[in-house]
Amino acid sequence: MVWDMHVETVPELCNPTLWRYKGEGNANVILALRSPHGRFGGVVLRLRKGGVLMHGEQQTPEMPSFLISYTRDVLVPLFGNQYTGETKLLQVTPEFLQSLAEAIEPFRPAKRRHAGIDIHQEFALLMPDYTVFTSSAGVTLAVELKPKWGFLPTSSFIKPENSVKRLTCRTCMHQHLRRMQGDQTEEIIDYCPLDLFSCDESRLRKSLPQLIKLAGNKFKLFIQGEKIDIGQDGWHTRLNEFFQITDDPVNDSHQSNTLYQALIDLLIKAIANERGLFDRLRYLQKTLDSLDIEGIYMLDLIQQGQLLEPKLEEWKKTVELYLQRTQETSHMPAGPLALKDMTLDEQRQLLYEFLLSTTLKDCSVMFSFRKPDDNSDSTLSGSLFNSDDVKRLEVGNFLDHVEYRAKLLDLDPKPVTKLPYYFNLDTEIVKCYQKRELPRECCE
Template sequence: MARVETIPELYNTTLWKFKAEGNANITLSYVGENARFSATVLRLRKDNQLDTIIDPQYFTYSYANFIMKPLIGDKYVGESILLEVQPEFLKALSKSVLKIRSNKRTQKDIDHNQKYAILTPDHTVFPSNISPTLSVELKPKWAFLPSSPFIENFVKFQSCRFCMHKYLKRGPTDDVTRYCPLDLFSLEDKRIRKAIEALIDCPGSNLKLFIQGLQIEIGKENWLTSLCEFFEIGYPELDDKKQHYVIDMLIVLLIQVIMKEQYLFRRLKILQKTLDELDIEGINKLLITLRPKLSEPLLEEWKLIVDEYMKRTTANNSNNENVLEFMSTMENKQIHQRIYEYLMSATLKDCSIIFSFRKSDIRDFAEQKSHSSQIFQNKERLQQISLSETQSPISDSLNKYPYDNYLDKPYVYKVNVIDLDPKPLAKLPYYQELDAKIVENYLKCGATNNKCSE
């Protein structure tokens, strides 16, 4: 059941400060004094021409909580509340945050007609303000190489979607990022390091850093001093060596946490891949040749789609030969199933993961109460991690610096997956066109020697 609340004391614009935004949503932090709401954010939907269902925010909430959360794992998706809101409040909010928003995002305003906003824990802070917090938000994107027999151009079997897309996305003078999601999802120390280094060099929208819940621009003035403060490294003379050291600390921390949370990365990869067995090219064939009558499934229908997917994948009935054979005999229900599965995969290809760290404190494990905002019932899961924890070569890179007394410090962290919004059916033609454009442009760029490996 959705948790819907009306909380009059929250309908005051001075209590909300712009935090961050993406293409479809804006997030505001609670800055009021009521401890009940401390460390919470309000997530507001922007205007979206593709919204066809009534109450998109209600559906978004339900889809994330009742469809995506059980698929990924309950512990990775935080609690949330649907907060009833009025157009006047939304209009006032959109006015109050306008100045701080970046120009590239302001073409889309907050949708003033939404009946609900989503109130959820701020995953970039810890409610108990014991020591400084560092948060890292990763948007890892597509984790696999496709193998659908419907793919026409061989290049898609060799270069991953992200690595082809980056050639289309770069500006005329931009370098192409070296980030490849398959490195991150490889779960090998060296390749994770390569992925993180590439993200730090060229973060785009795939890597964000927050200190005390405030985003710091990677590479911009003071970003390293903020990191030094977090890692407690004196920075009066932040020479090259110290800069490398502090960046290495960040990288090692991330490698450790990704290795600890392997399950999540494996799960995202397997879900993305098995929900997208046909590739958009196979989906497009279904749409063109069979012209199925489609409508946005209701929540209960989505649950049946998930059940059907689980049945198929647990029966291990998903190899390519079967897919081809199966396509020729597909019934209407199965066609629909594959199309809706593709949309689920699209959600998982676009979600983000937030890791938040702070130094471990004796109170962490004593004061269980303080691990979540008071308005949410479940306590957040805190894990312990230490930079020197592993024998692997990753910590050797830190040992070569003369500051190695910092290595033993234990940290606690929490991990949360955000942005599990449904993708509308109306996006399918766009996906097909974008796919064709990405491949065409990639071939034109002559970059096809860059092969990705899973």
């Protein structure tokens, strides 16, 4: 129900010239305000694309409000409310969306252009722009990480011929399939999410440079809201705007290296400080995926194509039962026979849990950093969203300490209709990886 949500009807925001392209994923386009606009400083607009495979309910006008309820009733019980952001609805018109779609087209990467903004959506999502601090006068440095799968599956439903899954993590194996499928730009990079999830300093020191090299959707760096690619012209000068390591123009490799190391050091500290978040994310990914897709795919409800897209109430119940189960000694089904004994409700529970796990395997963590002296709270008082909630981080090095915020992004539910795709993809990933003689041993 849309009307019990807080809907912003702000005609002045429906002016396409106010917005600039900020980024996009497979399913949504993100626009940022060109400059602070009254109480709407530091805000992004998240617009659904048309024609992409999505959650069934996303096809209806109520979907944006569904996402807000989903965050409140499903994600907050799993993570607490510290990491999930605030969201509001903005009423939009087809004319406004059409103008935006035309204006952003030149800025969009070719690989995303197969689907554009769905101009028939009635509401867009307004969210804080997590790459800037609205209450600060200084420069914000933001880093977005998409860690992917943080665990090795242990399910008894994994067939012996697929046992490599217990040794090599999904992300490490997947890049080989991508490479084989013709993505020659995708160099095999030695980034293993399990190193990131370990939050261990020496493993982070090894894996962060790999993640930075991987870039794409796995590592993004923003200075004052603008995306910077490490290696692009002038990247070090932009990074220096935050670290202020030198007053001179940054023009030698020693200075660039110093800035790069300062970035790595900062990230290591921040990730270690957020060990609780990474541990929780990994724990939820793993325990919500207790059967592995191989077990999930054996369930009658899937075999007979009878699973419906969950409504909000069903998502809520799924989380309640999951939290109950993980607090008790759990008895998970251990073999195909046990699956046969399961009621339809029990099957549904595991299927929806699996979908929740899939969302958490695909979300991003956005860190935003600012220097404490930059905090001049008055700039945008009365802004649309609550004030910035920050934590203090001792850094040592060039910066004594900084303030930062960590948020989870892209926590949308995954559709039931994607389950057969997940099974086929899993089969293909394993088949492709098994051609290698020596599997990598990923370490949890």
